[in-house]
Amino acid sequence: MTQSLTLEPMARTLAYRLNLSAEDRAAILRLPHAVKTIERGHYMVRERARATHTCLMLSGLSVRSKVVGTGHRQIVAVHMKGDMVDLQNSLLQVADHSVEALTTSKVAMIPRDEIIRLAEERPQVGRALWLDTLVEGSISREWVANIGRRDARTRIAHLLCEFAVRLRVRGLVLDDRQYELPMTQEQIADATGMTAVHVNRTIRALESEELIHRPHPRAIQYRDWRALAEVGDFDSNYLHLHESEPSLH
Amino acid sequence: MTQSLTLEPMARTLAYRLNLSAEDRAAILRLPHAVKTIERGHYMVRERARATHTCLMLSGLSVRSKVVGTGHRQIVAVHMKGDMVDLQNSLLQVADHSVEALTTSKVAMIPRDEIIRLAEERPQVGRALWLDTLVEGSISREWVANIGRRDARTRIAHLLCEFAVRLRVRGLVLDDRQYELPMTQEQIADATGMTAVHVNRTIRALESEELIHRPHPRAIQYRDWRALAEVGDFDSNYLHLHESEPSLH
DNA sequence: CGTAGGCTTGAAAAGCGTCAATAGGAGTGG
DNA sequence: CCACTCCTATTGACGCTTTTCAAGCCTACG
Numbered sequence: 417m418t419q420s421l422t423l424e425p426m427a428r429t430l431a432y433r434l435n436l437s438a439e440d441r442a443a444i445l446r447l448p449h450a451v452k453t454i455e456r457g458h459y460m461v462r463e464r465a466r467a468t469h470t471c472l473m474l475s476g477l478s479v480r481s482k483v484v485g486t487g488h489r490q491i492v493a494v495h496m497k498g499d500m501v502d503l504q505n506s507l508l509q510v511a512d513h514s515v516e517a518l519t520t521s522k523v524a525m526i527p528r529d530e531i532i533r534l535a536e537e538r539p540q541v542g543r544a545l546w547l548d549t550l551v552e553g554s555i556s557r558e559w560v561a562n563i564g565r566r567d568a569r570t571r572i573a574h575l576l577c578e579f580a581v582r583l584r585v586r587g588l589v590l591d592d593r594q595y596e597l598p599m600t601q602e603q604i605a606d607a608t609g610m611t612a613v614h615v616n617r618t619i620r621a622l623e624s625e626e627l628i629h630r631p632h633p634r635a636i637q638y639r640d641w642r643a644l645a646e647v648g649d650f651d652s653n654y655l656h657l658h659e660s661e662p663s664l665h
Numbered sequence: 666m667t668q669s670l671t672l673e674p675m676a677r678t679l680a681y682r683l684n685l686s687a688e689d690r691a692a693i694l695r696l697p698h699a700v701k702t703i704e705r706g707h708y709m710v711r712e713r714a715r716a717t718h719t720c721l722m723l724s725g726l727s728v729r730s731k732v733v734g735t736g737h738r739q740i741v742a743v744h745m746k747g748d749m750v751d752l753q754n755s756l757l758q759v760a761d762h763s764v765e766a767l768t769t770s771k772v773a774m775i776p777r778d779e780i781i782r783l784a785e786e787r788p789q790v791g792r793a794l795w796l797d798t799l800v801e802g803s804i805s806r807e808w809v810a811n812i813g814r815r816d817a818r819t820r821i822a823h824l825l826c827e828f829a830v831r832l833r834v835r836g837l838v839l840d841d842r843q844y845e846l847p848m849t850q851e852q853i854a855d856a857t858g859m860t861a862v863h864v865n866r867t868i869r870a871l872e873s874e875e876l877i878h879r880p881h882p883r884a885i886q887y888r889d890w891r892a893l894a895e896v897g898d899f900d901s902n903y904l905h906l907h908e909s910e911p912s913l914h
Numbered sequence: 915c916g917t918a919g920g921c922t923t924g925a926a927a928a929g930c931g932t933c934a935a936t937a938g939g940a941g942t943g944g
Numbered sequence: 945c946c947a948c949t950c951c952t953a954t955t956g957a958c959g960c961t962t963t964t965c966a967a968g969c970c971t972a973c974g
Binding site: 464480482484485486488489490492493503504507508509510512513532535536537539540542543545546547549550551552553554556557558559560561563564565566570608609649653654656 | 713729731733734735737738739741742752753756757758759761762781784785786788789791792794795796798799800801802803805806807808809810812813814815819857858898902903905
């Protein structure tokens with residue numbers, strides 16, 4: 417039987433921390449889905465809406481965000497290829513946050529019921545989904561600590577380190593230690609609980625310290641990984657990656 | 666067969682958002698476990714340690730926390746009766762945070778493998794565990810928004826609202842709209858990303874505005890729920906409770 | 915070649931942190 | 945039963961990080 421490989425990134429994500437049998441992988445690939453292209457700035461999920469599908473990121477970048485009473489926005493997570501962005505919103509009844517595409521993104525929409533069925537029929541897949549949720553929780557806790565207890569310089573450096581590592585795992589960091597970060601400084605501000613102005617000053621300071629270099633405004637190049645990680649108080653433990661993961665030095 | 670009811674709070678937590686069959690509930694209650702008393706200030710889990718058990722809170726209060734490079738601490742979650750405090754640390758290989766008892770607490774230690782086995786043998790229980798993790802993630806995201814985008818007054822009020830609602834569900838809020846909050850102001854500071862001094866000033870301000878009253882330093886009484894929720898920019902949506910949950914007005 | 919969105923920079927204000935000193939309360943030992 | 949100690953709460957004064965407001969600048973794109 418010929419089989420679409422569209423959902424391969426999902427299979428890879430789920431098999432990352434757990435062995436999945438060939439049958440389990442095949443069952444994942446067989447999930448019914450519709451591929452959609454979401455334009456930059458458009459929403460995949462709106463806070464308080466009822467979601468019926470789970471979005472798998474195939475390409476592009478998206479963020480989850482919440483809006484507080486003053487109208488200010490907080491980005492609570494950033495997602496990239498292979499991430500399932502709204503298991504939360506699908507399994508829980510009502511969305512507690514919005515999901516927005518930062519760049520034009522390709523996503524696969526998978527009906528919520530199919531995910532649940534798969535998890536029940538194939539416990540190992542269910543466990544992999546659960547694990548994925550646990551890792552997301554771990555990242556979220558690190559963000560709480562980052563925003564709550566680190567100063568601006570450390571906070572930004574930490575975020576840049578996190579992106580470097582997560583993109584590296586996906587093969588999206590170039591040999592010259594450079595990656596694309598298609599976020600505006602206002603979006604970085606929303607992700608770190610700062611203002612755009614202060615993000616600007618902080619990034620420029622990191623740059624003048626030669627901890628990072630920006631070939632263009634939406635790309636980050638680090639010169640000395642260890643130095644950046646030090647400044648960012650960064651330890652990848654919370655990402656729960658394999659120890660064999662190639663380092664960034 | 667006579668059966669221990671020690672794990673009843675766990676069964677109740679898991680059955681809260683999902684129907685569980687009598688067999689499922691019985692299987693939960695049958696989980697092997699050891700009840701332990703953890704003294705105030707003692708740790709149940711240490712960051713970077715390998716945990717082999719999951720802790721179910723039977724009484725008392727505990728917090729998860731992380732320590733950043735400067736030595737400052739951030740509390741990333743607070744747990745009470747019925748919460749399973751380290752599914753994370755058990756299922757993932759290495760603990761990414763510590764868990765500490767705020768008050769002398771009774772906990773049931775359940776071997777990690779038994780939890781996994783149960784989830785695999787009983788998909789509905791597995792799904793309930795997953796759901797519980799998803800709700801925790803939702804709370805964590807709200808904390809990110811709370812710390813990142815709300816000012817001190819709003820932030821503290823929001824935290825007090827969250828405790829009121831979560832304790833209310835467990836029947837731990839008295840008729841006179843009062844509950845025990847056995848956290849020192851330093852701990853509240855660690856939970857909100859503030860300093861103890863500023864927590865003190867903020868709480869005192871809320872008090873002088875008559876939004877809250879403190880019969881003693883470790884108890885909170887709210888006079889007008891709606892007013893407090895307004896100041897705290899609080900909407901319980903993110904807790905994913907039943908709509909039929911009795912209100913706090 | 916003009917416009918819009920994002921970047922950059924300056925100046926001033928504000929919120930929150932730091933330092934420091936005092937007070938209160940619970941537990942302990944004499 | 946009192947003195948002592950430790951921990952927490954409280955308050956003042958001061959300073960610094962970050963925000964706010966505002967203005968220009970750059971660059972991509974129509």
